[in-house]
Amino acid sequence: MNVKAKAKKSIPASRQREVPGQDLKWIGQNMKRVEDPRLLVGEGEYADDIALANMLHAAVLASPHAHARIISIDVSKALALPGVHAVMTGEEVAKVTGPLPCFGSPPVEQRCVALGKVRHVGEPVAIVAADSRYIAEDAVGLIEVEYEQLPVVADLREAVHAKGAAVLHPERGDNNIALQRSFKFGTVDEDFANAKTIVKRTLRWPRSGAQPLETCGAVADFNRGSGKFTVHCNTSMYNYVGWLWAVSLNVPAHKLNIVPTMAGGSFGSKLFLHKVPIIAATLARKTGRPVKYLEDRLENLSSCDHHGSDRYYECELALDADNNMTALKCDVIDDYGAYFQFGIGHHGNALSQITGPYKIRSVEANITAVLTNKCQQGAYRGFGSEVSNFVLERMVDAACDELNLDRLAFRRQNFIKKAEFPYFIPTGNLYDSGDYEAVMDKAVGMLDLEGWRKKQAEALKEGRYIGIGLATCQERSVFSSTEFWSLNNVPGFTLTSSAEGVSVKLDALGNAVVKLQAPFWGNSPETMAVQILAEQLQLAPSAISVAYADTDSGLSGTGPGGSRYTVMIAGALVGASKIIRNKLFLLAGHLLQAGKDKLELRDGKVMVKGTEQGMSIADIAMQAHFFRLSFPDEPEFDTGLDANYTYDHPLTTLPSDDRTDLGIFYPIMGHMCHMPVIEVDIETGKITFLDYVAVHDCGTIVNPMTLAGHVRGGTAQGVGTALYEQYDYDEQGQFRSGSYADYLMPKVMEVPPNVRVGHVETPSPFTEYGIKGGGEGGRMGTPPALAGAIEDALRPLGVRIDALPVTPSKLRGLIRQAQAK
Amino acid sequence: MKTSVSLKINGKSYQDDVEPRTLLSDFIRHHAGLKGTHVGCEHGVCGACTVMIDGKTARSCLAFAVQCQDHDITTVESLGTQEELSPLQQGFWEKHGLQCGYCTSGMLMLATELLEHNPTPTRDEIREAISGNLCRCTGYQTIIDSIARAVEIKAGTALEAAE
Ligand code: FES
Numbered sequence: 001m002n003v004k005a006k007a008k009k010s011i012p013a014s015r016q017r018e019v020p021g022q023d024l025k026w027i028g029q030n031m032k033r034v035e036d037p038r039l040l041v042g043e044g045e046y047a048d049d050i051a052l053a054n055m056l057h058a059a060v061l062a063s064p065h066a067h068a069r070i071i072s073i074d075v076s077k078a079l080a081l082p083g084v085h086a087v088m089t090g091e092e093v094a095k096v097t098g099p100l101p102c103f104g105s106p107p108v109e110q111r112c113v114a115l116g117k118v119r120h121v122g123e124p125v126a127i128v129a130a131d132s133r134y135i136a137e138d139a140v141g142l143i144e145v146e147y148e149q150l151p152v153v154a155d156l157r158e159a160v161h162a163k164g165a166a167v168l169h170p171e172r173g174d175n176n177i178a179l180q181r182s183f184k185f186g187t188v189d190e191d192f193a194n195a196k197t198i199v200k201r202t203l204r205w206p207r208s209g210a211q212p213l214e215t216c217g218a219v220a221d222f223n224r225g226s227g228k229f230t231v232h233c234n235t236s237m238y239n240y241v242g243w244l245w246a247v248s249l250n251v252p253a254h255k256l257n258i259v260p261t262m263a264g265g266s267f268g269s270k271l272f273l274h275k276v277p278i279i280a281a282t283l284a285r286k287t288g289r290p291v292k293y294l295e296d297r298l299e300n301l302s303s304c305d306h307h308g309s310d311r312y313y314e315c316e317l318a319l320d321a322d323n324n325m326t327a328l329k330c331d332v333i334d335d336y337g338a339y340f341q342f343g344i345g346h347h348g349n350a351l352s353q354i355t356g357p358y359k360i361r362s363v364e365a366n367i368t369a370v371l372t373n374k375c376q377q378g379a380y381r382g383f384g385s386e387v388s389n390f391v392l393e394r395m396v397d398a399a400c401d402e403l404n405l406d407r408l409a410f411r412r413q414n415f416i417k418k419a420e421f422p423y424f425i426p427t428g429n430l431y432d433s434g435d436y437e438a439v440m441d442k443a444v445g446m447l448d449l450e451g452w453r454k455k456q457a458e459a460l461k462e463g464r465y466i467g468i469g470l471a472t473c474q475e476r477s478v479f480s481s482t483e484f485w486s487l488n489n490v491p492g493f494t495l496t497s498s499a500e501g502v503s504v505k506l507d508a509l510g511n512a513v514v515k516l517q518a519p520f521w522g523n524s525p526e527t528m529a530v531q532i533l534a535e536q537l538q539l540a541p542s543a544i545s546v547a548y549a550d551t552d553s554g555l556s557g558t559g560p561g562g563s564r565y566t567v568m569i570a571g572a573l574v575g576a577s578k579i580i581r582n583k584l585f586l587l588a589g590h591l592l593q594a595g596k597d598k599l600e601l602r603d604g605k606v607m608v609k610g611t612e613q614g615m616s617i618a619d620i621a622m623q624a625h626f627f628r629l630s631f632p633d634e635p636e637f638d639t640g641l642d643a644n645y646t647y648d649h650p651l652t653t654l655p656s657d658d659r660t661d662l663g664i665f666y667p668i669m670g671h672m673c674h675m676p677v678i679e680v681d682i683e684t685g686k687i688t689f690l691d692y693v694a695v696h697d698c699g700t701i702v703n704p705m706t707l708a709g710h711v712r713g714g715t716a717q718g719v720g721t722a723l724y725e726q727y728d729y730d731e732q733g734q735f736r737s738g739s740y741a742d743y744l745m746p747k748v749m750e751v752p753p754n755v756r757v758g759h760v761e762t763p764s765p766f767t768e769y770g771i772k773g774g775g776e777g778g779r780m781g782t783p784p785a786l787a788g789a790i791e792d793a794l795r796p797l798g799v800r801i802d803a804l805p806v807t808p809s810k811l812r813g814l815i816r817q818a819q820a821k
Numbered sequence: 822m823k824t825s826v827s828l829k830i831n832g833k834s835y836q837d838d839v840e841p842r843t844l845l846s847d848f849i850r851h852h853a854g855l856k857g858t859h860v861g862c863e864h865g866v867c868g869a870c871t872v873m874i875d876g877k878t879a880r881s882c883l884a885f886a887v888q889c890q891d892h893d894i895t896t897v898e899s900l901g902t903q904e905e906l907s908p909l910q911q912g913f914w915e916k917h918g919l920q921c922g923y924c925t926s927g928m929l930m931l932a933t934e935l936l937e938h939n940p941t942p943t944r945d946e947i948r949e950a951i952s953g954n955l956c957r958c959t960g961y962q963t964i965i966d967s968i969a970r971a972v973e974i975k976a977g978t979a980l981e982a983a984e
């Protein structure tokens with residue numbers, strides 16, 4: 001245990017107002033989602049459902065080359081086509097619209113339409129607005145472009161050495177290294193020098209992505225009279241970073257109103273859209289008419305700006321004589337693609353839980369981010385931490401194999417123990433609470449491990465290969481913001497808060513309207529808000545409705561990302577409810593002639609404690625809205641019954657200047673244990689699921705049903721990452737995954753038929769009610785669990801899994817190799 | 822060149838002058854104004870756009886509207902209303918068969934077809950029936966639960982009616 005670190009570091013006081021363990025009426029219930037009825041009848045308002053009068057439709061000419069100079073573009077034929085209203089090349093766009101937002105430091109310039117050079121297949125080269133999408137696409141086909149091809153960088157290890165014409169952004173220097181940094185946390189050299197055993201592995205994590213069923217889309221309108229844009233878009237963090245669109249569009253932020261639409265899934269990939277809305281807005285300003293631009297699937301696959309991590313690792317794990325893990329060293333090259341919008345935020349994210357649930361006391365991370373001729377990286381469920389989970393769990397399994405140790409017992413020995421929380425890990429992040437043994441014990445119990453071991457042995461006698469996997473992983477939650485800049489050489493824009501606001505109004509009849517500063521992105525924000533507000537104000541859920549703020553009316557807010565929303569909206573709702581409760585008690589106290597401290601909320605009424613005397617919230621609300629003169633002439637009795645509240649992150653501190661300590665930046669720490677049982681058909685390489693247990697600890701649970709939904713959905717995506725999915729580029733940077741027939745995501749036959757979900761609840765001492773985030777976990781545990789299960793099944797053959805995805809043909813290859821030995 | 826197309830969707834006629842290349846999915850969404858049918862890939866793999874043509878499920882992104890003259894089209898709007906969900910919709914609500922809701926209409930149409938031919942399917946039969954459609958959110962398990970629940974609801978209603 002890192003007693004030294006703990007002794008000299010202080011933990012800010014908890015701001016928790018609602019303690020865990022209360023008797024709760026609505027929080028913790030399997031409440032049916034309030035979002036569902038309208039979705040079930042087809043009345044969700046997704047991006048393509050927005051239609052404005054006189055609206056035009058955009059289409060994009062995409063680059064067929066991975067790396068080329070644009071010599072000339074002839075748009076005359078396209079412009080001459082009837083029904084076409086505008087055709088804009090990169091040069092024309094650049095006259096009115098600036099570069100896209102970039103958090104990388106120093107930034108890498110990206111344009112919504114390529115200027116001078118294309119850097120990946122699918123990058124926009126020209127944009128068209130026409131009467132219909134059909135005509136716009138016809139016009140795209142009439143644009144003539146002359147290119148001069150440049151050397152292509154498609155391999156991440158070669159990218160490290162690229163020079164000259166192969167450099168994507170020469171203004172940043174004669175190389176394709178976006179950023180290279182080394183970090184040491186704790187006594188790494190000493191720990192490796194003293195190690196009894198050092199386990200080494202080379203691991204490969206493939207480029208996959210969120211691929212929500214709805215692509216990215218926007219409808220933009222520009223009012224020439226007011227000079228103001230209105231943009232409807234299916235993005236998530238519009239109240240947080242949407243103003244950066246205004247910077248790109250060269251207008252002040254108050255000249256841009258962003259209106260959220262519902263999103264047909266995001267999984268991170270829509271959290272900060274920029275290219276799509278800015279293309280729509282640029283064309284709207286040009287034509288003076290509203291413009292809709294909705295990516296088609298090829299555009300989303302090849303140019304969504306949200307490919308996931310693509311990493312090559314060389315790792316070493318140090319163990320002492322008692323088989324305690326002491327130190328971890330990772331050299332990683334990460335293929336960021338052609339641009340660098342989030343910098344190496346993904347690695348910052350990973351450093352929040354790089355040592356997993358284990359008491360590893362020192363860490364070395366050498367990170368090389370390279371630029372290649374591919375679509376750039378963005379966000380996908382896990383945001384880089386899912387990769388470090390995979391890496392660490394592979395190293396743990398490797399250590400067990402090399403030392404012939406039991407995978408369960410070794411983990412148990414190395415776990416941080418329940419009594420040791422809050423616990424600082426070597427990078428400086430804090431884990432708030434946890435009970436890792438309880439989670440693993442529950443999973444083992446649910447699985448009937450003994451029984452499966454027996455069946456495994458019997459099956460082997462018949463030549464059948466059953467394997468049991470085990471992954472015990474972290475799920476950091478409640479994204480703050482430090483990870484985006486703390487790893488940069490020049491920190492750049494040093495955000496220190498990512499708050500979440502909410503407005504709550506009780507109308508004259510006592511019903512509540514909650515306004516979120518975030519959209520519906522595919523999860524359950526309305527249900528969460530309703531359950532929490534119902535608890536806070538003791539209202540019936542049917543008395544609460546939820547609306548979404550645009551940026552004109554929105555408070556400060558961040559929106560979903562990094563499994564933060566439920567915790568943050570709970571904080572905001574608790575704050576807003578307190579204001580409303582005070583006002584209710586003030587008014588009721590006056591009307592009932594009772595002291596405020598004598599009052600309580602009970603079933604939609606304000607009651608005098610211990611009596612049956614009281615008033616309904618509806619009656620008080622009516623008084624609050626219309627009968628000012630019934631109350632004393634003091635300002636606190638002024639008309640209205642509403643509250644705005646903005647909740648800051650519950651617990652963050654700043655990194656040290658030398659970055660030997662990254663500060664507390666992702667402390668609300670969930671945990672999971674995944675145990676799949678699979679059978680491998682060694683003739684075909686196909687994997688069949690026989691059982692799957694996933695136990696998660698996300699602190700206090702607001703709605704077990706929706707949480708289980710995340711776990712199962714995330715698990716299915718993890719199956720995709722582990723076994724099937726890959727954005728595949730050839731050596732020339734040609735994209736080979738341009739359709740759903742090529743980018744293979746699991747359908748029902750590829751996922752476990754029954755993921756049995758268990759919950760352990762270790763509340764956070766820092767958040768309201770002790771809630772932790774839980775939106776990403778499934779995908780953060782499944783890949784290592786499956787890799788371990790495959791190895792376990794094929795142990796008699798000695799197959800080792802170092803790279804994903806383990807497609808049937810790749811697995812056949814590994815089996816063939818093993819059998820040839 | 823536009824041509825007049827008139828389609829019968831959910832028993833109602835919708836007429837518009839459209840280019841012959843207009844996809845059925847676009848006609849349903851943008852000409853008939855029925856937004857419940859969603860488009861995920863437009864190349865026939867995801868199944869989000871699934872509707873019924875003459876009682877059989879089909880991918881509306883793979884058909885031209887003109888081809889569907891004189892055929893009966895059924896979309897999600899033919900099922901229940903928010904006030905009165907159909908048993909399938911109710912099943913999806915109770916069993917958390919949706920998250921983002923984008924695949925849901927297609928899944929509901931597949932399930933409608935299944936239950937018409939096989940009112941009491943096994944879980945494996947349900948699995949088979951939805952195996953061509955993608956859902957990126959749920960992991961499918963609760964979709965199967967939802968359809969199984971709809972069977973129960975229907976049986977319950979039938980029982981009530983018989984009593
Ligand atoms: S949109 Fe028709 S199958 Fe995907």
Ligand code: FES
Pocket residue numbers: 213264265522918919920921922923924925955956957958959
């Ligand atoms: S619920 Fe989102 S794709 Fe199925």
